[in-house]
Amino acid sequence: MADEEARGAERMEVSTELPQTPQRLASWWDQQVDFYTTFLHHLAQWVPEIYFAEMDPDLEKQEESIQMSIFTPLEWYLFGEDPDVCLEKLKHSGAFQLCGKVFKSGETTYSCRDCAIDPTCVLCMDCFQNSVHKNHRYKMHTSTGGGFCDCGDTEAWKTGPFCVSHEPGRASTAKENLRCPLNEEVIAQARKIFPAVIRYIVEMTIWEEEKELPPELRIREKNERYYCVLFNDEHHSYDHVIYSLQRALDCELAEAQLHTTAIDKEGRRAVKAGAFAACQEAKEDIKSHSENVSQHPLHVEVLHSEVMAHQKFALRLGSWMNKIMSYSSDFRQIFCQACLREEPGSANPCLISRLMLWDAKLYKGARKILHELIFSSFFMEMEYKKYFAMEFVKYYKQLQKDYISDDHDRSISVTALSVQMFTVPTLARHLIEEQNVISVITETLLEVLPEYLDRNNKFNFQGYSQDKLGRVYAVICDLKYILISKPTVWTERLRIQFLEGFRSFLKILTCMQGMEEIRRQVGQHIEVDPDWEAAIAIQMQLKNILLMFQEWCACDEELLLVAYKDCHKAVMRCSTSFMSSSKTVVQLCGHTLETKSYRVSEDLVSIHLPLSRTLAGFHVRLSGAVSRLHEFVPFEDFQVEILVEYPLRCLVLVAQVVAEMWRRNGLSLISQVFYYQDVKCREEMYDKDIIMLQIGASLMDPNKFLLLILQRYELADAFNKTISTKDQDLIKQYNTLIEEMLQVLIYIVGERYVPGVGNVTKEEVTMREIVHLLCIEPMPHSAIAKNLPENENNETGLENVINKVATFKKPGVSGHGVYELKDESLKDFNMYFYHYSKTQHSKAEHMQKKRRKQENKDEALPPPPPPEFCPAFSKVVNLLNCDIMMYILRTIFERAVDIDSNLWTEGMLQMAFHILALGLLEEKQQLQKAPEEEVTFDFYHKASRLGSSAMNAQNIQMLLEKLKGIPQLEGQKDMITWILQMFDTVKRLREKSCLIVATTSGSESVKNDEITHDKEKAERKRKAEAARLHRQKIMAQMSALQKNFIETHKLMYDSTSEMSGKEDSIMEEESTPAVSDYSRIALGPKRGPSVTEKEVLTCILCQEEQEVKIENFAMVLSACVQKSTALTQHRGKPIELSGETIDPLFMDPDLAYGTYTGSCGHVMHAVCWQKYFEAVQLTSQQRIHVDLFDLESGEYLCPLCKSLCNTVIPIIPLQPQRINSEDAEAVAQHMTLARWIHTILARISGYNMKHAKGESPTVPVLFDQGMGDSTLEFHSILSLGVQSLIKYSNSIKEMVILFATTIYRIGLKVPPDETDPRVPMMTWSTCAFTLQAIENLLGDEGKPLFGALQNRQHNGLKALMQFAIAQRITCPQVLIQKHLIRLLSVVLPNLKSEDTPCLLSIDLFHVLVGAVLAFPSLYWDDTVDLQPSSISSSYNHLYLFHLITMAHMLQILLTIDTDLPLVQVQEESEEARSASSFLAEISQYTSGCIGSGIPGWYLWVSLKNGITPYLRCATLFFHYLLGVTPPEELLTNAAEGEYSALCSYLSLPTNLFLLFREYWDTVRPLLQRWCADPALLNCLKQKSTIVRYPRKRNSLIELPDDYSCLLNQASHFRCPRSADDERKHPVLCLFCGAILCSQNICCQEIVNGEEVGACIFHALHCGAGVCIFLKIRECRVVLVEGKARGCAYPAPYLDEYGETDPGLKRGNPLHLSRERYRKLHLVWQQHCIVEEIARSQETNQMLFGFNWQLL
Ligand SMILES: [Zn+2]
Ligand SMILES: [Zn+2]
Ligand SMILES: [Zn+2]
Ligand SMILES: [Zn+2]
Ligand SMILES: [Zn+2]
């Protein structure tokens, strides 16, 4: 292959030798007669040359050749002059009216809910940001690709159709150019060129011959070079393709991967080049390797190289055309004309249609370019868009059929363009009028659906293919697009065509009416659940289309009546079988109904009745036209009983399913019944069936209607005679059926919240839905929205009304905002709201009763007065007072009173009460409106009349009185009372109205009601009070018990309460409560005593208690050691991947990487912990896939709180020390700093000599020999006081070593080695860093140093410091001495080792901690183990601290920021004066490097601010080291007292400069040495990297308030590694603000031989492996740790309803919640990210599977 490529290159050179300038070529073309032939000839010459090296092309060179030899000449030819000049001119004039930006998959689009005509109208990011909609109620969505920006389309927007950049008049600067018509010549040229171009593109694109070119292009000698080309499909997985290629081509994995990626992206690719036979063989190989039982082989073709070349170039030419057209509207129009021109005398469609028709056969890459071509030509010119739409509709059927049998996604099918045309209102109207598009679409459906038709011509989707049917939905969707905007003007033609479309649509509904019939299974359970999803899915798809058809028809009375007639006819036609069936007769209390015999429980039944329901929809829209209905549907044809029949069957089916009569029919029926009533379907299923029954009730005789209901519910017998059965199941079944029937009766009479049924508006309907949802419980916005039906524009109308009925309650730091119902809306609660599910119903009832109880009200929940029926439905109320209804009610009450009867339930009674209440309310309303004699509604009369069925029958009122007395019905008492009062009220209204003083009587009766009411109220109140007192008493007892419990289990309680308080884990608890009068000074001779308490701890594992003592077995705290960048001053500083060579003794002042030790504060016996850990190891070995934690590195979850831990800290009690004041005075006599230093130096030199004897001196120490003082010798240090070494138990020592090794291993990322000399260094380092981190956190939160620590932090620090003391003893003392000498060399005069770092390159707090902890090693002797006595260590601490503090002061002053404007002038204080003079002195030593002339007050303020964190850290350190109680001021939040309290605790003068004065002689040489250090001067010069004090406090990056700003940022993001425009997942690092390209191969990195994603790689350096990212496109936060762990975390962005929106599913505008962002910040600063991840992984174990490594 290689030499073939070479030959290609060679030939290229030969051809390019022909001296042809583009200009000359263009003029040569000009002389030719037929441009097309000339053009083809030219292409035939060039294209195969340029595209020769298909397998491994040099893309840059290829592009250059195309430009040179084809495009530039073409452009010269087009413009007649230099194209660059010309295009530049055109650019300024090309102000489009439309934006037309085509969306790529993943791009964010915006729609405006206030202004968009429909939700398909969208804006691109740029247009949106520049539009008025930015401040409207917009929605954000993620494009699936293929759509385009509608900015500038006046039909798409009600207001603000233009953004600022697309506003027509905007280009005022280039006004003269605005219309800039191209000159005549260019237009003439374009007319010549464009047709040729498009023709070539079309010819080549649809060229089918694999081995030959079209004759016009066959001018060269044919070569023998072929390609084996592989096409992409949607069936084979990536891996399968790779596998097949590797096998077939015998190639490397990488090559196969490369091919596969390219195929997935482009749609096809040459995978092999060579002779025909070789390619053919490869083809067969690939096919056979990719084929298996379940899969077709891959699509492979062998193409001749020249065919391939021309096809490739055709697409490139398409892109060129796109570019040219973007310059001028004229170009676009000429191009469109060329595309639309039909060849005279040819039967072929025009060129663009030929392309469309070929679409389904094309591969992905080609389709994309051709669709773009359509977007940039036709869709940019309204006129031509129309022509295109007409062509599209002309071939619609074919296109859809091709799409349905195609396997590519819809987003890359030409059929997806329909939304761009059909949703444009004028276009839609035009297409209906001119091309009858509704019929076209419905007929297409009718043609593609027959494969699902059964022999009755009904659909049946058993065994359907989801993919195929999914494609059919797309056609249904087109119907929605066409109907989405209702016409405002109806022309005669529109009317005719629309009706024709509607009739055609009825044909589809006819196939659905009664489809998928089922029969009740008796005996055996069905074997397989039938497919039900397809039919329900179609129902969902159709819901809004059905509604829109109804809306369209309702625009025009005539139209509505005609449509009604057609629909009615269709229903009747579907009911013929029913009409011909046999008859039966039902009789009850003197009423007779003759009806067809049919039983739901035996005969076939279907829940799909779109025709009936459409008819119901028409009926409610009739209003006034109802009077003309008979003109269209004659009375004799109307047959309301038949219309009611089918919906009634459906409702009966539901009742029988509830009664478990259909349980043998499996789950599929349950699901169908669920969807029948679910919000996604109910509008066009359940709701319409209720309406149809209401129509029946309004038109039929009420008694006959009820008889029909009884008959169909199969309950006629149950009411006709007393059924005496002992079969409990049967009784239960009857009872359920009666309940279901009563409910439906309540709905028929009571549900009037449908415009057209009752006098209500749409808003009132929505409001009522919301009220009932919120009666269940307060709900977030999204939950309410989910429970409301969406209209065709995906709107629920929720926002318009919600504030009238509910109040919004804001969310806290977590959770979401909720709406709570307003009190005044509670009265609208209807217990039998027809959209309640069973559980919702009982929840709501429970809630409302509870509420009323709490308010001391009665528990009656009568129905709210319903709105009035519309005239057409007014007769429905007659159901209430008809004989049969009275009979039903009386029967139920009688059964309830009868002790022997069990054919009743409390629920049934409640419903009967409800119906009674409805009847009484109705009569009351009527009486209040009209004079008594006109009100014929006589519910009261009927209910109080004696029954006729039996001689001893009682009237209903009497029955109620009886029921009231039944103790089991206590719960119903209030409701019965309410009804009886209502009886009274109505009675009074009847009576009083005769006296014509109806108004007063009304109020009187109310008064009467009130009196009884008040009485009951008082009684109730008394009871409630008694109950309250009783409760109080019990509570008091309880809390006493509780207190006791807490006392005895204090530790347990603390820890558990902390766990449950995950919300806000900061426990505001006093950490050191002991108050004493002792000195509160930690250092020096005045040191206060250590306050220690006997510590008895309980092991969380064995629950045994044990006192912590040094001689006992160890107890341990679970702990986690982690690397941290929380304090870094230099984010992103490269981290050493392995710490093999790092010397961690000195910490860099930028604190870039520290080692943090945290603990969850839970205590275990060391032994128990070891057992537990071993057990975890064992179980985890069995769990293969769940690698929650890394056992290898000692990870485990805390057994109690499930925090991630990787080690334990031994708990060692503090050794109390007390200074004897006499000793102190004695020592104070001669213990000056100078003397102390001498003593130490003598000791050090003594050691040096000792060691020098044996081995070579290990520590190079320089001495000023003159210092030698004969009185001070090696042992003088001991004279200051010594004591013997503490003896720790072996168990403790073991744990100390274990923990120290863990710190070393994790801190340095090295394998464990307990003998490594760096182990103690890491101990000191983690102590210092942990203290700094906690100090920083406390400062960040504005909390006092002591008293605000969480328990876990307090316990952790205490254990850590005491461990650090003990750690020294487990090491060789010589080693500690070595380290100590290096540390001391920083601050001791006359001691300097060669590697002593310069003062500015170390963190002095780390030096302090190290030096203090290592210092006792100077007391070590070969023979006895000694350590300093209390008094000596107090001096040691004091002087070490003073020396280091002075060094730190110098650090601060040297790095002071002098660039700040010094406007503020303060009074000169003593401190300020000291500062000035000190700096003047220093200035001399630095040879002027540090500028004098800085005002003294500024120096002092800066010093004080700079040194405070250090002092706070030191205070924490000494407190936990020594246990000396800190001053009171540090326990409270008083910032003023803090500084002096710190100074007093640390034995410092408040004017810190006095230190220098006091020790001047000793310190001066030091100052000189520090300042003269050339390294220091060097540091000072590098201003950018210098660390200033106080160090800046880290926080997460600033985020914009408006989330769309972030999306905007993301849209501008370009992957740094790849140039393609594939979908990217930009991710924002919240530590540093970097935007990364995540989850993409392009940006993967290799770390230690493993591939890791861009984020994980970034986290390694940015956060030492721990990081917080925001996935911008998804609005999700992710926390990551290490290579393989991470978790999702809610983003800090909320919509106006206080909800997050992961994945931007809802798309509401989002704004930053500062509180939540702050919380995230604290998670980071508290070092809880790892813990958060571990917890979330523990809870989401099942969903675990995301490959975090590649993030
Ligand atoms: Zn745009
Ligand atoms: Zn725009
Ligand atoms: Zn708007
Ligand atoms: Zn234990
Ligand atoms: Zn724990």
Ligand SMILES: [Zn+2]
């Ligand atoms: Zn970062």
Ligand SMILES: [Zn+2]
């Ligand atoms: Zn990338």
